Amino acid sequence: MSTIEKPRSAVLERILTLEVVRVTERAAVAAARLRGRGDEKAADQAAVDAMRRELNVLPIDGVVVIGEGERDEAPMLYIGETVGTGGGVKVDIALDPLEGTTLCAKNQPNSLAVLAIAERGGLLNAPDVYMDKIAIGPGYPKGVVDLDATPAENIKALAKAKGVAPEDITALIMDRPRHAALIEAVRATGAAVQLISDGDVAGVIHTTEPEETGVDIYLGIGGAPEGVLAAAALRCIGGQMQGRLILDTEEKRARAKRMGIAEADKKYEMHELASGDVYFAATGVTDGSLLSGVRFGRHGVSTETLVMRSATRTKRWIKAVHPLVEKFRTE
Numbered sequence: 001m002s003t004i005e006k007p008r009s010a011v012l013e014r015i016l017t018l019e020v021v022r023v024t025e026r027a028a029v030a031a032a033r034l035r036g037r038g039d040e041k042a043a044d045q046a047a048v049d050a051m052r053r054e055l056n057v058l059p060i061d062g063v064v065v066i067g068e069g070e071r072d073e074a075p076m077l078y079i080g081e082t083v084g085t086g087g088g089v090k091v092d093i094a095l096d097p098l099e100g101t102t103l104c105a106k107n108q109p110n111s112l113a114v115l116a117i118a119e120r121g122g123l124l125n126a127p128d129v130y131m132d133k134i135a136i137g138p139g140y141p142k143g144v145v146d147l148d149a150t151p152a153e154n155i156k157a158l159a160k161a162k163g164v165a166p167e168d169i170t171a172l173i174m175d176r177p178r179h180a181a182l183i184e185a186v187r188a189t190g191a192a193v194q195l196i197s198d199g200d201v202a203g204v205i206h207t208t209e210p211e212e213t214g215v216d217i218y219l220g221i222g223g224a225p226e227g228v229l230a231a232a233a234l235r236c237i238g239g240q241m242q243g244r245l246i247l248d249t250e251e252k253r254a255r256a257k258r259m260g261i262a263e264a265d266k267k268y269e270m271h272e273l274a275s276g277d278v279y280f281a282a283t284g285v286t287d288g289s290l291l292s293g294v295r296f297g298r299h300g301v302s303t304e305t306l307v308m309r310s311a312t313r314t315k316r317w318i319k320a321v322h323p324l325v326e327k328f329r330t331e
């Protein structure tokens with residue numbers, strides 16, 4: 001019943017699933033060593049360095065189009081940085097070596113090492129600004145919710161499509177003062193609001209397994225890089241998502257324009273955020289509802305990774321045990 005959206009792409013065919021997994025595994029282990037130390041920057045830097053090293057041994061001609069950190073001066077894998085050994089397939093890369101730096105620093109659930117790889121041109125070159133997002137899981141009629149509808153309209157439409165009362169809907173929203181009106185509007189419908197402190201890539205993915213997570217819809221404003229990464233994930237799993245960049249200053253509009261964004265208030269559909277054949281991988285750093293975190297055990301380091309591909313909709317959960325702990329040491 002699930003339709004394959006596009007014939008298998010010859011371009012990405014040669015990128016082995018396991019190679020993508022290695023990249024997020026390395027970043028996750030590096031960050032996990034600094035879990036719970038209260039030092040977000042150090043954990044982020046460790047993840048960035050590990051991811052860069054691992055990306056650079058992949059047989060790809062890669063360009064980073066979504067990095068992260070501009071906004072909070074976090075260490076970056078720079079937008080425009082070329083990665084890989086070169087000469088291989090031409091791909092665009094979106095990454096967040098440590099998504100949820102604060103979660104990692106506090107050793108709280110759902111920090112992830114995240115990577116998406118697409119055919120050249122397949123990922124929106126978004127600046128590191130905020131993005132307004134809406135996402136739901138698979139199985140709903142197209143357009144049942146919309147970024148331009150009110151929260152009440154969206155909750156009611158979703159409840160109707162699900163065949164339940166608005167009271168039976170749960171919306172996941174980041175706990176921020178900027179969401180006060182949104183939270184109030186959702187609660188006014190009778191729906192439940194689940195607040196998260198950080199981590200909206202995981203947040204969006206939560207909508208795809210409502211039976212497991214209890215989450216039906218993701219709403220609110222988070223990072224634009226995380227929006228593109230979340231869209232890449234949903235392309236692989238199914239579901240619906242829209243996003244709109246928040247370009248609320250002249251400086252941001254100019255920056256977006258330089259990155260090729262002509263229409264400042266455009267509402268992006270999921271397929272415009274991430275198109276063509278896309279790989280998505282996430283390894284758990286801290287324990288979470290999607291993935292277990294890294295374990296430093298007596299017999300080695302254990303990791304858990306979800307890796308998926310949009311062309312085939314294959315999802316793989318790769319649990320790995322790495323007895324050779326030395327390989328994770330930074331050179």
Ligand code: VTB
Nearest residue numbers: 099100101198199200201222223226
């Ligand atoms: C957002 C969100 C991320 O950080 O970027 C958030 O997309 C930062 O938001 O998932 P604030 O500026 O309001 O703190 C995360 O939650 C974690 O990187």
Ligand code: MG
Nearest residue numbers: 068096097098
């Ligand atoms: Mg980051």
Ligand code: MG
Nearest residue numbers: 096098099100
């Ligand atoms: Mg992030």
